[in-house]
Amino acid sequence: xxxxxxxxxxxxxxxxxxxxxxxxxxxxxxxxxxxxxxxxxxxxxxxxxxxxxxxxxxxxxxxxxxxxxxxxxxxxxxxxxxxxxxxxxxxxxxxxxxxxxxxxxxxxxxxxxxxxxxxxxxxxxxxxxxxxxxxxxxxxxxxxxxxxxxxxxxxxxxxxxxxxxxxxxxxxxxxxxxxxxxxxxxxxxxxxxxxxxxxxxxxxxxxxxxxxxxxxxxxxxxxxxxxxxxxxxxxxxxxxxxxxxxxxxxxxxxxxxxxxxxxxxxxxxxxxxxxxxxxxxxxxxxxxxxxxxxxxxxxxxxxxxxxxxxxxxxxxxxxxxxxxxxxxxxxxxxxxxxxxxxxxxxxxxxxxxxxxxxxxxxxxxxxxxxxxxxxxxxxxxxxxxxxxxxxxxxxxxxxxxx
Amino acid sequence: xxxxxxxxxxxxxxxxxxxxxxxxxxxxxxxxxxxxxxxxxxxxxxxxxxxxxxxxxxxxxxxxxxxxxxxxxxxxxxxxxxxxxxxxxxxxxxxxxxxxxxxxxxxxxxxxxxxxxxxxxxxxxxxxxxxxxxxxxxxxxxxxxxxxxxxxxxxxxxxxxxxxxxxxxxxxxxxxxxxxxxxxxxxxxxxxxxxxxxxxxxxxxxxxxxxxxxxxxxxxxxxxxxxxxxxxxxxxxxxxxxxxxxxxxxxxxxxxxxxxxxxxxxxxxxxxxxxxxxxxxxxxxxxxxxxxxxxxxxxxxxxxxxxxxxxxxxxxxxxxxxxxxxxxxxxxxxxxxxxxxxxxxxxxxxxxxxxxxxxxxxxxxxxxxxxxxxxxxxxxxxxxxxxxxxxxxxxxxxxxxxxxxxxxxxxxxxxxxxxxxxxxxxxxxxxxxxxxxxxxxxxxxxxxxxxxxxxxxxxxxxxxxxxxxxxxxxxxxxxxxxxxxxxxxxxxxxxxxxxxxxxxxxxxxxxxxxxxxxxxxxxxxxxxxxxxxxx
Numbered sequence: 001x002x003x004x005x006x007x008x009x010x011x012x013x014x015x016x017x018x019x020x021x022x023x024x025x026x027x028x029x030x031x032x033x034x035x036x037x038x039x040x041x042x043x044x045x046x047x048x049x050x051x052x053x054x055x056x057x058x059x060x061x062x063x064x065x066x067x068x069x070x071x072x073x074x075x076x077x078x079x080x081x082x083x084x085x086x087x088x089x090x091x092x093x094x095x096x097x098x099x100x101x102x103x104x105x106x107x108x109x110x111x112x113x114x115x116x117x118x119x120x121x122x123x124x125x126x127x128x129x130x131x132x133x134x135x136x137x138x139x140x141x142x143x144x145x146x147x148x149x150x151x152x153x154x155x156x157x158x159x160x161x162x163x164x165x166x167x168x169x170x171x172x173x174x175x176x177x178x179x180x181x182x183x184x185x186x187x188x189x190x191x192x193x194x195x196x197x198x199x200x201x202x203x204x205x206x207x208x209x210x211x212x213x214x215x216x217x218x219x220x221x222x223x224x225x226x227x228x229x230x231x232x233x234x235x236x237x238x239x240x241x242x243x244x245x246x247x248x249x250x251x252x253x254x255x256x257x258x259x260x261x262x263x264x265x266x267x268x269x270x271x272x273x274x275x276x277x278x279x280x281x282x283x284x285x286x287x288x289x290x291x292x293x294x295x296x297x298x299x300x301x302x303x304x305x306x307x308x309x310x311x312x313x314x315x316x317x318x319x320x321x322x323x324x325x326x327x328x329x330x331x332x333x334x335x336x337x338x339x340x341x342x343x344x345x346x347x348x349x350x351x352x353x354x355x356x357x358x359x360x361x362x363x364x365x366x367x368x369x370x371x372x373x374x375x376x377x378x379x380x381x382x383x384x385x386x387x388x389x390x391x392x393x394x395x396x397x398x399x400x401x402x
Numbered sequence: 403x404x405x406x407x408x409x410x411x412x413x414x415x416x417x418x419x420x421x422x423x424x425x426x427x428x429x430x431x432x433x434x435x436x437x438x439x440x441x442x443x444x445x446x447x448x449x450x451x452x453x454x455x456x457x458x459x460x461x462x463x464x465x466x467x468x469x470x471x472x473x474x475x476x477x478x479x480x481x482x483x484x485x486x487x488x489x490x491x492x493x494x495x496x497x498x499x500x501x502x503x504x505x506x507x508x509x510x511x512x513x514x515x516x517x518x519x520x521x522x523x524x525x526x527x528x529x530x531x532x533x534x535x536x537x538x539x540x541x542x543x544x545x546x547x548x549x550x551x552x553x554x555x556x557x558x559x560x561x562x563x564x565x566x567x568x569x570x571x572x573x574x575x576x577x578x579x580x581x582x583x584x585x586x587x588x589x590x591x592x593x594x595x596x597x598x599x600x601x602x603x604x605x606x607x608x609x610x611x612x613x614x615x616x617x618x619x620x621x622x623x624x625x626x627x628x629x630x631x632x633x634x635x636x637x638x639x640x641x642x643x644x645x646x647x648x649x650x651x652x653x654x655x656x657x658x659x660x661x662x663x664x665x666x667x668x669x670x671x672x673x674x675x676x677x678x679x680x681x682x683x684x685x686x687x688x689x690x691x692x693x694x695x696x697x698x699x700x701x702x703x704x705x706x707x708x709x710x711x712x713x714x715x716x717x718x719x720x721x722x723x724x725x726x727x728x729x730x731x732x733x734x735x736x737x738x739x740x741x742x743x744x745x746x747x748x749x750x751x752x753x754x755x756x757x758x759x760x761x762x763x764x765x766x767x768x769x770x771x772x773x774x775x776x777x778x779x780x781x782x783x784x785x786x787x788x789x790x791x792x793x794x795x796x797x798x799x800x801x802x803x804x805x806x807x808x809x810x811x812x813x814x815x816x817x818x819x820x821x822x823x824x825x826x827x828x829x830x831x832x833x834x835x836x837x838x839x840x841x842x843x844x845x846x847x848x849x850x851x852x853x854x855x856x857x858x859x860x861x862x863x864x865x866x867x868x869x870x871x872x873x874x875x876x877x878x879x880x881x882x883x884x885x886x887x888x889x890x891x892x893x894x895x896x897x898x899x900x901x902x903x904x905x906x907x908x909x910x911x912x913x914x915x916x917x918x919x920x921x922x923x924x925x926x927x928x929x930x931x932x933x934x935x936x937x
Contacts, residue, residue, distance in 0.1 A: 028867065028869050032857040032869070034853075035789055036857075036858065049786050054780065057777070060776065061776050065772075067747050068747055068750065068769060071751050071752075075750065075752050075755055076756065077687075077755060080755075083688040083752065084753070086688075087690060087692070092744075093741070096740065096744045097741060101737055104734070104736065107733065107783060108733060111786075114785040115784050118785060118788070119722045165464075165465050166466055167465040169468065196464075221555055223717060230789065234717045234718045236646075236652055236653060237557065237646045238651070238652065239646070260860045262551045264475070264549070264558060265549075266471060267471070268863040268865045332472075
C-alpha cells in the first residue's frame with residue numbers, strides 16, 4: 001500500500017508537469033487537462049465554444065485578480081496611510097454593468113447556434129434505442145436506411161473482472177466492506193488499460209452516417225454519455241429522449257463513455273463502449289445479427305455438466321455477481337452458497353422462474369439472457385459455491401418455461 | 403462557552419442570566435442562541451467533513467479499498483445534506499442571530515421563544531439523519547442510509563429508496579421548519595426593531611443580504627417540504643407524482659427540487675456577500691463602494707434565482723425554447739454578481755489596507771468565489787454544459803462557491819466578530835496557520851477537480867477509470883490536508899470560549915464601522931434596552 005502511494009505521487013507529479021504538453025488521442029490517456037475535442041462535428045463545436053468561453057473568463061478573472069493584487073500592494077496601509085473616501089461613481093457602475101452584458105451577448109450567439117445544431121436529430125440513417133438498467137445498458141437496433149424491422153438487440157455489461165476492482169484493505173472495522181471481505185490482503189491482479197470502461201458487447205455503429213439514439217430507462221434515471229461524441233442525455237423511465245452522433249469516415253475505432261447520473265450502488269460500474277466501423281462492415285454485421293435473431297433461440301443441449309458450468313460461470317460473473325456476490329454469498333441479492341433455494345430439488349422450478357420472470361427487486365432476465373444462458377447460469381448456481389446438486393438444466397427446459 | 407453569562411451591563415441588566423444547562427436549553431437570548439447555532443454548525447462541519455474524508459480515502463486510488471459502493475453513495479449523500487443544511491445554513495443563521503440585533507440596535511430578535519425552538523429542532527433533525535448512517539455502518543445487516551445524492555432524484559429515492567428514506571424525509575421537514583422560523587424571525591426583527599433613525603438604506607449590508615435571504619427561505623423551503631411530502635405519499639400512500647408507471651413524471655421531481663434548490667444556493671451565499679461587504683471596508687478604511695447598487699444587485703440576484711432552476715436539468719431533454727430561456731437567464735445572473743465583485747475591488751482601491759485575519763479570509767473569498775462564479779458562467783453555456791454536466795467540473799464549481807465562498811466568508815465573519823462575542827482576540831498564530839493551510843489545501847483539493855471533470859470523470863463515482871488516477875490522488879491529499887487544517891479553527895474557537903487570549907477592546911479593528919462596535923467586548927448579555935439613535 002505504502003509503496004503504491006509513493007509511486008502514485010511520483011507518477012502524478014511528473015504527469016501533472018508534462019500533461020500540458022501532450023495531446024491525447026485516446027480517452028484513456030492519463031491526466032488530460034482540457035475538454036476533449038472528440039470526433040464528431042458537434043463535439044468539436046462544443047470544444048471550440050468551450051475554448052472561447054474559457055479564454056473570456058480567464059481574461060476577466062486575470063483582470064479582476066490583477067486589480068486586487070495591484071491594490072493590495074499599492075494601497076496597503078504602509079504605502080498609502082491616508083485612504084480616499086470615494087464611494088460612488090455612476091459612470092463606472094453603469095460601465096461595469098453594460099460591458100459584461102455585451103460580453104454575455106457575444107457568448108450567447110455562438111452558444112445558441114451550436115444548441116440549435118445539436119437539437120436537429122432529423123434525417124438519421126440508423127436509429128438505436130438505448131435503455132439504461134441498473135447497472136447495464138441495452139441496445140436495440142430499430143431502423144437502418146430503408147429497413148424498419150431489424151429486431152436486433154443485446155445487453156452490454158461491464159467486462160472488468162471484480163478481482164480487479166475489489167481491493168479491500170480493511171476486514172470489518174468501521175466500514176465493513178461487505179461482499180469482498182475474504183479478499184483482504186490478497187494480491188489484486190493488475191488493472192487493465194480499459195479498467196472500468198470495457199464491456200462484453202459493444203454498441204456497433206457505422207461511420208459517416210447520422211445515428212439517432214432514443215434514450216430511455218427501465219428503472220431509475222441514468223445518463224448516456226460518450227465524451228468523444230459530445231454531450232449526454234438522461235435516460236428517464238417513461239420518457240424517450242433523442243440524441244444523435246455522426247462519426248466521420250476515417251474515425252473508425254472504439255469510443256468509451258460512462259453513466260453520468262447517479263443510479264444507485266453500481267453507478268460507476270456501467271460503462272458504454274461504442275465500436276465505430278465502416279458502413280460495409282456494419283452492413284455485414286447487422287445482416288449476420290439479423291439472421292441470428294430470426295433463427296430463434298439456440299436450444300442445442302449441453303453436452304454435459306462441465307460445458308454448462310463453464311458457460312454459466314461467465315454469465316454469472318457479468319449478470320449476477322454484482323448483486324449476489326462473486327462467490328454466491330449474497331449482497332443486494334440473496335445468497336446461493338448452501339441455501340435451500342439453490343440446493344433443494346423442490347426449488348428448482350422456482351429458481352428457473354425467478355430468473356425468467358423476476359420477483360420483487362430481482363429483474364426478469366428473459367429479455368436479457370438467452371434460454372441457453374439462463375439454463376447455464378441456473379446450473380452453475382446449483383453446482384458452484386460448494387453447492388453440489390448435480391442438476392443439469394437444458395436450454396429447452398428454460399424455453400418451455402412460461 | 404462564550405459571551406458573558408456573568409457580565410453585567412451596569413445599567414440595563416434587570417435580572418440574572420440563567421446558568422448551566424438551562425441557560426442553553428431554555429435560552430431566548432439572541433446571543434446565546436447565536437452561539438448555539440455557531441457551535442452546532444461547526445460540529446456539523448466536522449461531521450460532514452469526516453464523511454468527505456471517507457470519500458477521498460476511497461478515491462485516493464482506483465479500485466474499492468475502504469468501503470463498498472453502496473456505503474460510498476451514502477457518504478456522498480449525507481456529506482452534501484449535512485454541509486448544506488447542517489453547516490452552512492445554521493452558521494449563517496447563527497451569525498444573523500448574533501449580529502442583526504446588534505447591528506440595527508435591537509435588544510433581541512423579535513420572536514425569542516420561536517428562536518429557541520428553531521434552534522433546538524436542529525439537533526434532533528440531524529440526530530435522525532446521522533442515526534441512519536450510524537445504523538448503516540454498525541447496525542445488524544447494515545441497513546442502507548440515504549444513498550441517492552443530496553438532490554434525491556426520484557425514482558431513485560422513491561421506488562428504489564432504502565427504508566431510511568422516511569427518516570430522511572422527516573429530518574428534512576424538521577430542518578425546513580427550523581429554517582422557516584429562523585427566516586420569519588429575521589424579517590420581523592428587521593422590519594420592526596430597527597433603532598430610531600436606522601432607515602432601510604442605512605442598514606449594514608449584512609442585514610440587507612440576510613433580509614433578502616430570509617424572503618428566499620420563506621419562498622422556497624415550503625417547495626422543498628412539498629417535494630419530500632410528495633415522495634412520502636409516493637412511497638407509502640399509493641400516489642404516483644414521480645412514477646411514470648402510474649402516470650407521474652420523474653422530471654417533475656427535478657423541477658420541484660430545483661425550484662427550491664437554486665434559490666437555496668443563493669440562500670447560502672447572500673449572507674456571505676454581506677459579511678464581506680462589512681469586512682473589506684473595515685480593513686481598507688474606506689466606505690463600501692456603491693452601497694445602493696450592492697442592495698439592488700442582491701435583490702436582482704434573488705429575483706433571478708427563481709427563473710434559472712432548469713439550468714441544473716439541461717440534459718433531461720427540454721425543448722429548445724426552454725433550454726434557451728434558462729441559458730440566457732442564467733448568464734444574466736453574472737451581471738449583478740459582477741457588480742458586487744467590482745464594487746469590492748473598488749472599495750479596496752486607494753484604500754489604506756491592512757491584512758488582519760478577517761481581511762485575509764475576505765480577500766480569499768473575493769478571489770476564489772469569483773473563480774467559482776466564472777466556472778458557473780461556463781456551466782451556463784448549455785452546449786458545453788452537455789459535456790460538463792454531472793462531471794467533477796460541476797463538483798469543482800460548487801465547492802469553489804460553497805467552500806472557498808460561503809465557508810471562507812463564515813470564517814472571515816468568525817475572526818472578525820469573535821472579539822465581540824468572546825471578549826478576547828482570536829489566537830493569531832493558530833489563525834494564520836488555519837488560514838494559510840486552508841487556502842493552499844482548498845486549492846489543491848478543488849482546482850484539479852476542474853481538470854478531472856473536463857477530462858471526463860463523472861461525479862458520485864465510487865471507482866474510476868485509470869486516466870483519472872493522478873488527479874484523484876492529489877485531490878485526496880488536498881482533502882485530508884484541508885480537513886485536518888479545520889481542527890486549527892476548533893483550537894481557536896475553544897481558546898476564545900475559554901477567554902484565553904489578548905483582551906479585546908470594544909472596537910478591536912480601527913476601521914470597523916457599525917453599532918455592534920459601540921457595545922463593550924464581550925457584548926453584554928442584554929444590549930440596547932434603550933435603543934440607540936442613528937443619525
